[in-house]
Amino acid sequence: MIRLDATAPGFADAFTALVEDRRESSTDVARDVAAIVADVRARGAAAVRDLTLRLDRHDLDVTGWRVDPAECAAAYAALEPGLARALDLAATRIRAYHERQKPADTDYVDAAGVRLGARWRPVDAAGLYVPGGRAAYPSSLLMNAIPAKVAGVGRLAMVTPTPDGQINHLVLAAAHLAGIDEVWRIGGAQGIAALAYGAGDLAPVDVVTGPGNAWVAEAKRQLYGVVGIDMVAGPSEIVVVADALNDPEWTAADLLSQAEHDVTTQSILFTDDGAYADAVAAAVERQLDTLATGAVARIAWEANGAIVVVPTLAEAMPLVDRLAPEHLQLAVDDPQALFDRVRHAGSVFLGRHTPEAIGDYVAGPNHVLPTGRRARFASGLSVLDFMKRTSFLGLDETALAELGPATVALAEAEGLPAHARSVALRLRLNR
Amino acid sequence: MIRLDATAPGFADAFTALVEDRRESSTDVARDVAAIVADVRARGAAAVRDLTLRLDRHDLDVTGWRVDPAECAAAYAALEPGLARALDLAATRIRAYHERQKPADTDYVDAAGVRLGARWRPVDAAGLYVPGGRAAYPSSLLMNAIPAKVAGVGRLAMVTPTPDGQINHLVLAAAHLAGIDEVWRIGGAQGIAALAYGAGDLAPVDVVTGPGNAWVAEAKRQLYGVVGIDMVAGPSEIVVVADALNDPEWTAADLLSQAEHDVTTQSILFTDDGAYADAVAAAVERQLDTLATGAVARIAWEANGAIVVVPTLAEAMPLVDRLAPEHLQLAVDDPQALFDRVRHAGSVFLGRHTPEAIGDYVAGPNHVLPTGRRARFASGLSVLDFMKRTSFLGLDETALAELGPATVALAEAEGLPAHARSVALRLRLNR
Incomplete structure (x- = not known):
């Protein structure tokens, strides 16, 4: 884990290094x-x-x-009832969100x-x-x-x-x-x-x-x-923006919920309070000791984790945009004010009572999200990924008379005479 | 150019060969x-x-x-006025279509x-x-x-x-x-x-x-x-579905408007009338002789062109779907009836007075379209290609109490205890 202070000398370079560390597999497969x-x-x-x-x-x-x-069907029938209900709830809510x-x-x-x-x-x-x-x-x-x-x-x-x-x-x-x-x-x-x-x-x-x-x-x-x-997926990441009013244990668990996936994942906390940063770092260490997935999570946290202390949380938002994180938690009383400043993120979790894990399972939005800064240009998986659009147009003689001459002019300028002829013949122009 | 008769023996294999001929560059670049x-x-x-x-x-x-x-700016100011008006009309109409x-x-x-x-x-x-x-x-x-x-x-x-x-x-x-x-x-x-x-x-x-x-x-x-x-683009293609009431010269020009682009392009006519097929083939030959781009268009037509005679135009539509063409012209009196049967096409041109060239320039829909059968899964270029979607969710304590237990159950079943903990801590469950 690295800890950065946005007001310290060298911060710009250190943060750029964090942004540019893509953590992609270097194996040439x-x-x-x-x-x-x-x-x-x-x-x-x-x-x-x-x-x-x-x-x-x-x-x-x-x-x-x-x-x-x-x-x-037999595997489904054999599920422990509580688990079956949880899966059913997830499916129902995911369907409802995607219908829109x-x-x-x-x-x-x-x-x-x-x-x-x-x-x-x-x-x-x-x-x-x-x-x-x-x-x-x-x-x-x-x-x-x-x-x-x-x-x-x-x-x-x-x-x-x-x-x-x-x-x-x-x-x-x-x-x-x-x-x-x-x-x-x-x-x-x-x-x-x-x-x-x-x-x-x-x-x-x-x-x-x-x-x-x-x-x-x-x-x-x-x-x-x-x-x-769907997309080229890389290692997963979470950014948590939290003020000192959050329970450090909650925030630590949120950071570790990403870290436990894989040693290549990244968890980053932005906070405006240095003492709170200390408290979260200590809580992460404590939780790692008791976590069944602690071995993986510890490697991920130590190699890729970061805590960034900023003067104000508003000042964190341009930094968050540069990371374009897959998951962004805004654990503050007024998350909307910060959310309004976000341009690039896969999915945003608003408020102190919205841990990212809720979105992984039952909230409804898709958990297949752009990773590795790809939220700059990519979106989460959606119904549109399984559909395609056919455009269409239809002209009658009157409409063709209106648009035809411009088409002939452009086709001739581009050196495409058969394009021009296909229109000119219908307009009974002599070409 | 190959000519196929949908009722002839061996048609199925010959048509499959036409569908599977991808015409992609074999050069290993x-x-x-x-x-x-x-x-x-x-x-x-x-x-x-x-x-x-x-x-x-x-x-x-x-x-x-x-x-x-x-x-x-100087190049624009120096345009011949008719050409400037044509470009302006194109830009205005393209903008209006894409605004939607x-x-x-x-x-x-x-x-x-x-x-x-x-x-x-x-x-x-x-x-x-x-x-x-x-x-x-x-x-x-x-x-x-x-x-x-x-x-x-x-x-x-x-x-x-x-x-x-x-x-x-x-x-x-x-x-x-x-x-x-x-x-x-x-x-x-x-x-x-x-x-x-x-x-x-x-x-x-x-x-x-x-x-x-x-x-x-x-x-x-x-x-x-x-x-x-945007997409991986390959050689361009047009499919024209036309009955014998069309002027063969119009249809020939439509086929050549694709062929003149490049020697790898493909033009295919489906018609329900053998004599009309002959008339179009003859018109293509005549037009090739006078076309400034005839040398390129002739190579494309001879290598990749096809005329398919079908018993009825309705029977052409499943064949068209297998080709999933970039451009599809439906040159009949009631194009809607055929269009209703189309599942896969980049852009469809409805009726006898809608040559594909109109769509290339001034109609409004985008002319960057999926090629090489990719209309099965891809769409033309659109505003969405330059945007991305951020999903979001926000829960209060009551909502978390409702969705939290299912999340904990699923996270534990998947072996992700930090996910479960991030929710359980907020629910004050003892985990």
């Missing part, structure tokens, strides 16, 4: 992934089977390529008599990647699947690695709840490639979303354009 | 581009100067890095007392790539710049190659009209890298859009994630 993608494209199911045998140590022809929908994202079509006739508009339609099929192992989160499955369902996508195919054939039953329960149509036991870059190109009985999809490791992220990047993808 | 991008990232302006000297044969320190805004794309913010409190919403903001800076040479189109500049302006982007930086120092004055005039803030004499992959990372006095931008050759497209693909990009 691009070449490995390119080979896997090419193999799956060329050999289809045979390549997927070979890669799964090598990387996940099970034979798909023996363990089975797909998980039976009845197995997902459905875009409106437009269709109008303007003053020139031109019919104009845009029509939104869902993609035909979406593929969801769900990680196996430690990061097998049913909440992520809901966050990816429900927007696709709300968009109206007809077919949802999920791929997930089952190392040594083992599968996470909580994920299967969530797949049942979310209405996933197909669950495939395929992981890694080969899972992404199989979704994009198809493999055996797995038909290709149009959009691939979902979190994954560096291989999965690189495969999505390489296949962007063959399919649509 | 990825390695060259990676080297250029790494060089610009490492050495900044010095790399850009070296690359420009080598590739565009002029020294930026001599010719000047930027074009003076006064030079753009501005997304609405949401902000509401739900039944649980949770404040929820989403807030859209423009990116801080956008970079526009404008090709030099034959494909230097002022219309493309307007189509890229105006949505950014409508979005509210504060800074628009344009890069364009000026081979041997020569610049296209029509493009400068359009830059003035569109309100471009900075015009840089940098092209190719180095232009994209300079926008993404910054170079010398060129500050980095957040989103890069605009057409370009294979090097430019690959640079955008490689830098996706460092910046936002």
